[in-house]
Structures are given as C-alpha cells and as structure tokens.
Amino acid sequence: MTDTSSIPTLNYQTAQYMISAPTLAQCPPEIGAEVAFAGRSNAGKSSSINTLTNNSRLARTSKTPGRTQLINFFGLHNGTDQRLVDLPGYGFAKVPEKVKLEWQKHLSEYLLHRESLRGIVLVMDIRHPLTEFDQMMLQWADEVNKPVHILLTKADKMKRGAAKNELFRIRDTLKEWADLVSIQIFSSLKKDGVQELRQKLDMWMADPVDHEIEAVSSEESSEAISPEKPSEA
Ligand code: GDP
Numbered sequence: 001m002t003d004t005s006s007i008p009t010l011n012y013q014t015a016q017y018m019i020s021a022p023t024l025a026q027c028p029p030e031i032g033a034e035v036a037f038a039g040r041s042n043a044g045k046s047s048s049i050n051t052l053t054n055n056s057r058l059a060r061t062s063k064t065p066g067r068t069q070l071i072n073f074f075g076l077h078n079g080t081d082q083r084l085v086d087l088p089g090y091g092f093a094k095v096p097e098k099v100k101l102e103w104q105k106h107l108s109e110y111l112l113h114r115e116s117l118r119g120i121v122l123v124m125d126i127r128h129p130l131t132e133f134d135q136m137m138l139q140w141a142d143e144v145n146k147p148v149h150i151l152l153t154k155a156d157k158m159k160r161g162a163a164k165n166e167l168f169r170i171r172d173t174l175k176e177w178a179d180l181v182s183i184q185i186f187s188s189l190k191k192d193g194v195q196e197l198r199q200k201l202d203m204w205m206a207d208p209v210d211h212e213i214e215a216v217s218s219e220e221s222s223e224a225i226s227p228e229k230p231s232e233a
Contacts, residue, residue: 007199007202007203007206008202008206009198009202010076010078010082010198010201010202010205011076011078012052012053012054012076012084012198012201013053013054013055014076014077014078015053015055015058015074015075015076015077015084016058016074016075016077017058017072017073017074018073018074018075018083019072019073020067020070020071020072020073021070021071021073022069022070022071022106023106023109024106024109024110024113024114027071027073027110027114028073028083030114030115030116031081031116032080032081032082032083032116033081033082033083033116033118033204033205034073034082034083034084034085034114034116034117034118035083035084035085035117035118035119035120035121035201035204035205036084036085036086036087036110036111036114036117036119036120036121037049037084037085037086037087037120037121037123038087038090038107038120038121038122038123038137039089039090039122039123039124039133040089040090040124040125040128040131040133040134041089041090042089042125043089043123043124043125043128043153044123044125044151044153044154044188045059045086045089045123046059046060046063046086047059047153047188047189048121048123048151048153048186048188048197049074049084049086050188051186051188051191051194052084052194052197052198052201053074053084058074059086068088068089069088069103070088071085071086071087071088071106071110072085072086073085073086074086082205083116085117087107087110088103088106088107090103090107090133104136107140108140111137111140111141111144111146112140112143112144117146118146118147118204118205119146119147119148119149119200119201119204120137120141120146120147120148120149121148121149121150121151121197121200121201122134122137122138122148122149122150122151123150123151123153124150124151124152124153125153125154126152126153126154126155126157126158126163126166126185127154127157127158129150129152129166129170130170130173138174138177138181141180142177142180145180146180147180147181147182147204148177148180148181148182149181149182149183149184149197149200150170150174150181150182150183150184151184151186151193151197152166152167152170152183152184152185152186153186153187153188154187154188154189155185155186155187155190155192155193156187156189156190156192163185164185167183167184167185170183171183182200184196184197184200
C-alpha cells in the first residue's frame with residue numbers, strides 16, 4: 001500500500017454547498033485545491049459523494065432541478081480552500097445533440113483549464129463500465145495530465161469474485177494510462193471502498209504535482225491500476 005502516514009486526513013463530512021456554475025468563467029476563484037466527480041447519469045455519482053461525505057443532503061443539492069447541468073461546488077469547512085465538485089451527469093441517449101454539445105463544451109473547458117483541479121473521480125456502474133462518456137473523460141484528463149481515479153460502483157450488485165475479475169479486466173484495458181489512472185471497487189449501498197477513496201483524495205488535495213510518484217507507489221496496492229489506452233470503442 002501507498003504510505004499515506006504523512007498526508008493530512010481530511011474531514012469530508014464538513015463539505016457544504018457553495019455555488020453552482022454554468023460555465024468555467026462563473027466558477028469560484030482558483031484558490032486551493034479541488035477534486036471533481038464525473039459520471040454518466042445514473043452511474044451512482046451522487047450516491048458516491050453522499051457516501052464519501054456521509055451526508056445525503058449534498059447530492060440532493062446537485063439533483064435540484066436547474067442544477068443538474070451545472071458545475072456544483074462543495075467546500076470543505078476545515079480552514080483550507082478545498083472543494084469537491086459535482087460535474088453535470090451525462091446521458092447520451094436522452095439529450096438532444098445541441099444540448100450534448102453544449103455540455104461537452106462546458107465540461108471540457110472546466111477540465112482542460114481549471115488550474116485548481118487536482119484530480120477526477122470517474123464513477124462507473126461496474127456492470128456498464130467505459131461508456132462513450134467515460135472514454136471522453138479519460139481523453140480529456142490525458143490531454144492535461146490530470147489523474148483519474150475510477151470508482152467501479154454498485155459492486156454489491158455482483159458477487160465479490162466477479163467484481164474483482166471486472167476490476168482486473170478494466171485495469172488491463174486501461175494499462176496504457178497506468179501513470180494517470182487508478183481504479184477501485186466501490187459500493188455506496190454497503191459503504192465498501194470509502195477509506196480507499198478518502199486516501200486518494202487526501203493525497204490529491206495535499207500534493208498537486210507528484211502524481212507520477214503516487215502512481216508508482218499505488219502499483220503496490222491490490223486495487224491500483226496498471227497501464228493501456230482502451231481501443232476507441
Ligand atoms: P447519478 O445519476 O450518477 O448521480 O446516480 P445516483 O447516485 O442518483 O444513483 C442512481 C441509482 O443507483 C439510484 O437508484 C441509487 O440508489 C442507485 N445506486 C447508487 N449507488 C449504488 C450502489 O453502490 N449500490 C446499489 N445497489 N445501488 C446504487
């Protein structure tokens with residue numbers, strides 16, 4: 001396992017809603033550090049934020065009508081400038097092309113240009129991983145060299161062995177991206193994997209630069225990924 005003993009442990013329970021921004025220009029000042037959660041609609045993104053923060057009211061905030069297409073910011077109230085960011089959910093099948101392009105534009109602007117963004121938690125339903133949306137997020141993250149931590153959530157819907165096999169299969173598919181991408185099994189229902197997620201976020205919030213060192217160390221972890229871009233599926 002990665003040695004996290006010297007990294008401050010953050011209290012994600014202190015997260016509170018700050019603001020919702022339709023575009024990058026309206027996001028709060030780029031002071032401090034933030035970690036963004038992305039995922040296709042219904043992947044389990046809101047539930048994972050609830051589970052991380054132990055606060056079901058936070059994600060409800062993001063699901064408020066009118067806010068679902070916005071970039072929602074939650075500040076940690078621990079005397080620092082640290083934020084969790086809930087990015088717009090994304091359902092390719094349901095939205096008109098024009099709306100889809102508009103979302104893509106705002107999402108890519110945020111991901112490609114937001115200086116205080118330390119890393120992206122990409123939430124995937126373990127039964128439906130690596131969607132078109134997920135591939136797009138990985139491409140953008142790769143473009144700007146930002147680390148991605150994949151949560152294979154709803155793991156409680158599978159037997160443990162099958163979930164592990166899926167983890168290994170996806171890790172292998174993504175091995176070309178091993179220096180930027182890590183992956184773990186998660187379940188909001190069972191609260192499985194919360195500690196591992198917190199440790200990853202603690203590390204990102206504490207250290208903006210040393211992702212490569214972090215990636216190398218995390219190879220020792222049983223849940224960490226190793227390398228290869230997926231074929232363009
Ligand atoms: P979002 O659209 O990505 O924010 O997805 P939600 O967090 O709202 O979850 C979508 C649906 O999946 C809801 O019915 C949740 O209760 C369910 N769900 C989310 N996470 C889990 C999980 O870990 N296990 C199970 N069994 N269901 C989950």
